[in-house]
């Protein structure tokens with residue numbers, strides 16, 4: 424299996440490690456900033472570099488698959504180009520800027536007959552995979568309700584960078600942190616959404632004390648027009664419901680990344696609590712089931728080895744194994760479309776101050 428990476432962004436190392444771990448070969452890299460691609464690739468034995476996906480595909484006739492790690496605005500055109508040229512595609516999150524783009528991408532994947540899988544890496548964390556097994560084995564029963572939180576207190580990435588520019592990023596905290604919303608719906612069986620009611624806030628977007636400890640440098644004079652936090656409620660046609668909180672900057676004791684759910688037989692939680700915002704090495708991971716056994720209320724603590732990559736390497740392995748028919752893909756274009764419809768619904772509800780029907 425021969426793979427080419429597009430975009431030498433922060434996730435490239437995880438994509439590379441996962442592809443290699445699964446037995447694939449990373450043969451080439453494309454980036455509009457060739458120097459950045461070379462700096463990444465040369466230490467890993469990649470020898471061929473291109474300034475665009477188009478040139479990489481033309482120069483590498485043996486390529487089976489490509490991965491896309493560019494700013495969000497470029498996901499749709501690059502994904503569709505690669506699919507139309509017969510390549511399997513692995514694309515960073517968020518899938519697209521909005522649901523209508525995602526619908527076009529899903530259509531292109533269907534026409535091409537190739538895999539389109541997104542790096543919704545939190546599904547591939549060991550605790551998420553442990554929890555989905557309990558759910559699928561019937562321990563939890565139907566999940567009535569869930570709460571999906573990615574709450575950062577001080578996590579605005581690079582003021583004025585592409586992350587804070589809606590035209591390039593598509594949105595702020597909600598679109599950038601779709602992982603817990605996705606994970607909750609994964610646990611719930613990805614039901615069809617019915618209605619969404621949401622509010623969006625823009626506080627602290629001009630306050631440097633709320634900058635995250637990682638990532639992009641600030642860009643002087645750059646655009647900052649995305650939200651810092653959202654709160655929403657989603658109901659599903661199945662009768663299930665989901666509360667969502669996402670923030671880059673919001674008053675809270677600490678960063679919390681979690682999905683909690685209430686099933687008809689058991690409840691559960693996958694949680695990452697941070698001692699210090701944004702610093703992975705200060706995180707505490709927990710995977711818990713809440714049950715009643717023989718008249719006693721019991722908590723089952725599932726012991727999981729810490730995955731420093733938060734599932735990112737496992738997710739890239741899954742892409743290769745899905746192509747080879749060795750594993751079911753961890754996510755599908757159909758699910759990505761539902762995810763984007765819910766995200767669009769939250770933004771639309773906040774704007775209209777009305778509940779929004781999802782169709």
Ligand SMILES: NC(=O)c1ccc[n+]([C@@H]2O[C@H](COP(=O)([O-])OP(=O)(O)OC[C@H]3O[C@@H](n4cnc5c(N)ncnc54)[C@H](O)[C@@H]3O)[C@@H](O)[C@H]2O)c1
Nearest residue numbers: 430431432433434454455456492493494495497515516517
């Ligand atoms: N899964 C995760 O945990 C996670 C974490 C961080 C970022 N991301 C996602 O990764 C993507 C990239 O984010 P980043 O922080 O690495 O951004 P970045 O700006 O650091 O890197 C993007 C790279 O893409 C290149 N590029 C831009 N347009 C291109 C094009 N049309 N063709 C080829 N190369 C192009 C840029 O030159 C740059 O080197 C985003 O979609 C982001 O949401 C995911």
